[in-house]
Amino acid sequence: MMGNIKEDKQKIDVQQMINEKKSTQNNLKIIEKIVPVFLFLCAALSILTTVGILFTLLRESITFFGEQGFFSFITGTKWNPWAGDFGVLPLITGTLQITVISILVALPIGLASAIFLSEYASDKVRRTIKPTLEVLAGVPTVVYGYFAVSFVTPILRSIFPEIGIFNALSAGLVVGIMIVPMIASLSEDAMNSVPTSLREGALALGSTRLEVALKVVVPAAFSGIVAATVLAISRAIGETMIVTIAAGASPNLTFDPLVSIQTLTAFIVQGIKGDTTFGSMIYYSVYAVGMTLFVFTLAMNLLSQYIARKFREEY
Amino acid sequence: MLGMDETKVQGRIKNRQLLNKIFRTLFFFSTLIGLIVLVMLLARVLTQGLGWFDWEFITTMPAPFADKTGILAGLGGTIALMIVVAPVSIIVGVSTALYLEMYARQNKLTRFIQVNISNLAGVPSIVYGLLGLTFFVYMLQMGYTLIAGGLTLSLLILPVIIVASQEAIRAVPNDLLEASYGMGATKLQTIVRVILPAAIPGMITGSILALSRAIGETAPLIVVGAATTIYSVPDGLLSKYSAMPIQIYYWVSKPQAEWQFVAAAGIMVLLIVLLLMNATAVFIRNKFQKRL
Numbered sequence: 001m002m003g004n005i006k007e008d009k010q011k012i013d014v015q016q017m018i019n020e021k022k023s024t025q026n027n028l029k030i031i032e033k034i035v036p037v038f039l040f041l042c043a044a045l046s047i048l049t050t051v052g053i054l055f056t057l058l059r060e061s062i063t064f065f066g067e068q069g070f071f072s073f074i075t076g077t078k079w080n081p082w083a084g085d086f087g088v089l090p091l092i093t094g095t096l097q098i099t100v101i102s103i104l105v106a107l108p109i110g111l112a113s114a115i116f117l118s119e120y121a122s123d124k125v126r127r128t129i130k131p132t133l134e135v136l137a138g139v140p141t142v143v144y145g146y147f148a149v150s151f152v153t154p155i156l157r158s159i160f161p162e163i164g165i166f167n168a169l170s171a172g173l174v175v176g177i178m179i180v181p182m183i184a185s186l187s188e189d190a191m192n193s194v195p196t197s198l199r200e201g202a203l204a205l206g207s208t209r210l211e212v213a214l215k216v217v218v219p220a221a222f223s224g225i226v227a228a229t230v231l232a233i234s235r236a237i238g239e240t241m242i243v244t245i246a247a248g249a250s251p252n253l254t255f256d257p258l259v260s261i262q263t264l265t266a267f268i269v270q271g272i273k274g275d276t277t278f279g280s281m282i283y284y285s286v287y288a289v290g291m292t293l294f295v296f297t298l299a300m301n302l303l304s305q306y307i308a309r310k311f312r313e314e315y
Numbered sequence: 316m317l318g319m320d321e322t323k324v325q326g327r328i329k330n331r332q333l334l335n336k337i338f339r340t341l342f343f344f345s346t347l348i349g350l351i352v353l354v355m356l357l358a359r360v361l362t363q364g365l366g367w368f369d370w371e372f373i374t375t376m377p378a379p380f381a382d383k384t385g386i387l388a389g390l391g392g393t394i395a396l397m398i399v400v401a402p403v404s405i406i407v408g409v410s411t412a413l414y415l416e417m418y419a420r421q422n423k424l425t426r427f428i429q430v431n432i433s434n435l436a437g438v439p440s441i442v443y444g445l446l447g448l449t450f451f452v453y454m455l456q457m458g459y460t461l462i463a464g465g466l467t468l469s470l471l472i473l474p475v476i477i478v479a480s481q482e483a484i485r486a487v488p489n490d491l492l493e494a495s496y497g498m499g500a501t502k503l504q505t506i507v508r509v510i511l512p513a514a515i516p517g518m519i520t521g522s523i524l525a526l527s528r529a530i531g532e533t534a535p536l537i538v539v540g541a542a543t544t545i546y547s548v549p550d551g552l553l554s555k556y557s558a559m560p561i562q563i564y565y566w567v568s569k570p571q572a573e574w575q576f577v578a579a580a581g582i583m584v585l586l587i588v589l590l591l592m593n594a595t596a597v598f599i600r601n602k603f604q605k606r607l
Contacts, residue, residue: 028501028503031503032501032502032503035503036414036418038410039410039411039413039414039417039418040414040418042406042407042408042410042411042414043410043411043414043415043419043428044428045407045411045473046411046428046431046432046435046473046474046477047427047428047431049435049446049470049473050431050434050435052446052450053438053442053443053445053446056445056446056449056450057442057445059449060449108345109345109348109349112341112342112345112346113342113345113346113349115342116339116342116343116345116346117346120339120342120343129346129350132350132353133346133349133350135353136349136352136353138524138527138528138531138589138593139353139356139531139586140530140531140532140533140560140585140589141531141533141534142531142533142560142563142564142567142582143356143360143531143563143582143585143586144356145564145567146360146563146567146575146578146579146582147356147359147360149567150359150363150567150575150578150579151355151356151359177349177352180348180349181349184346184349208331208332208334208335209335209339210331210334210335210338210339211331211335231437234437237439238438238439238440238441238442239439240439240440240441240533240534241533241534241560241564244534244564245564245567245568265439265441265534268441268444268445268538269441269534269537269538272444272448272537272538273537278453286445287445287449290441290442290445293439293441293442294438294439294442297437297438297439297442298434298437298438300437301434301437302434305430305433
């Protein structure tokens with residue numbers, strides 16, 4: 001008797017458990033199907049962001065070009081939106097000036113650092129210096145702007161007394177320092193992926209470390225170094241706060257690094273900041289300049305990816 | 316004859332070795348330049364800012380006089396921004412990474428998403444500002460509010476979080492995955508109970524580093540209308556806000572000399588916050604690194 005009751009009880013429990021199990025499994029199956037959809041929607045957001053950037057830039061700049069003309073925008077030599085002059089060339093030469101100065105600073109320093117870290121430094125030294133160098137890349141750009149205007153410019157003034165309070169040289173030098181870790185770090189990665197056997201071969205033939213570095217490692221890692229440099233150029237073009245703070249806001253069509261200039265990015269800040277009303281010509285011009293900036297940086301990024309892929313030496 | 320050749324060769328070898336030594340020093344000092352500039356930058360900030368940096372500076376609202384001003388509005392604004400940015404960007408970023416690594420088939424769409432993400436990482440931050448201005452501020456009529464600024468920054472750091480999370484997921488050994496499937500676990504169960512626990516340290520480290528980038532961003536916030544002169548800490552998603560870099564930018568661009576000191580003190584607060592975040596990231600990475 002006792003045994004029977006126990007069996008009955010067990011039967012009921014098992015039935016219940018089966019039902020419960022089935023319902024939780026059904027629930028799980030539904031969740032199992034919903035989750036990938038949610039994850040996909042999140043992934044789609046990154047595409048929507050690109051579409052959104054293109055859409056906003058295109059919509060507002062098309063309005064601008066409809067009013068001012070595309071041709072006069074890209075060939076005009078005078079930029080004074082508040083007086084109705086919308087020629088973008090002074091902003092482009094300003095940006096170009098900053099880019100050239102910064103690369104002249106960053107490429108030698110960055111490349112030399114990369115060679116030192118990859119070919120000369122011991123493992124221990126590399127492991128301390130590389131992260132410290134990368135701290136430079138983590139410093140907020142507004143801090144660099146402060147550094148440029150309150151430290152670098154006064155020093156430059158003692159060398160060139162005629163230099164302006166705001167000038168391209170100071171901003172360009174500091175942008176250069178900012179992109180050093182990028183060139184150093186990415187080039188060092190490229191050099192590190194050159195197989196040790198190539199180095200050992202060259203060393204066994206009696207090469208010095210310098211010869212190994214310049215004649216074997218750098219040529220083998222060349223595509224990676226160029227890709228890093230192009231990426232750094234793109235970063236310099238898009239840099240905003242340093243040039244806004246230290247290079248000034250006077251769009252001059254000049255290549256004199258001692259006078260104040262304005263870059264594409266610095267105009268966007270100036271044009272938006274001054275309580276620009278929605279729908280005014282200045283509002284639209286900001287987007288036209290933004291479009292120009294976007295095209296330049298995108299071209300550089302694509303070029304960098306292309307170089308890294310196309311000219312990579314495979315071992 | 317042979318002896319002469321030998322001295323010639325010896326001379327050449329000496330020259331080559333000398334050249335090697337010279338360049339070695341040159342490369343070493345070039346490496347030092349970056350570090351020296353970093354030290355100079357910090358020294359400059361400290362010498363200018365220490366006199367103004369005290370507890371009162373941190374707990375005071377901005378004021379029109381240099382000796383009475385403080386960074387509380389900026390600090391509060393930055394923290395409020397992070398309360399928006401952190402959940403949005405981490406949830407979307409980690410989800411995207413999970414989709415790409417665990418669910419996506421190797422087809423054109425997946426490749427397109429991947430290339431698109433690496434291109435988004437190269438878009439200048441000010442362009443994100445323009446996107447936020449048109450889309451969040453005007454089209455969705457959020458105005459110059461905390462939520463508009465927070466969402467703009469979230470989009471900006473999304474690519475960084477996605478890439479870091481993908482790397483963290485890829486670093487989970489395949490054995491663990493196979494063992495989990497072998498025990499009859501479903502894909503979702505594997506993700507929740509195997510992948511995520513193993514990948515979370517890497518994801519947190521990447522996310523903290525991305526957030527510390529968001530904290531230092533100035534340009535996009537100027538574009539989406541962060542306020543420079545504001546005397547309160549944001550109390551809701553729709554309130555006006557400032558941020559530390561915005562305050563610093565405002566102080567740096569003032570012509571009077573004493574504001575440079577205020578700016579330096581503001582930079583000190585900003586750098587301390589960044590230092591704390593980075594230290595946390597390094598700590599988490601070191602603590603969990605050896606487990607797998």
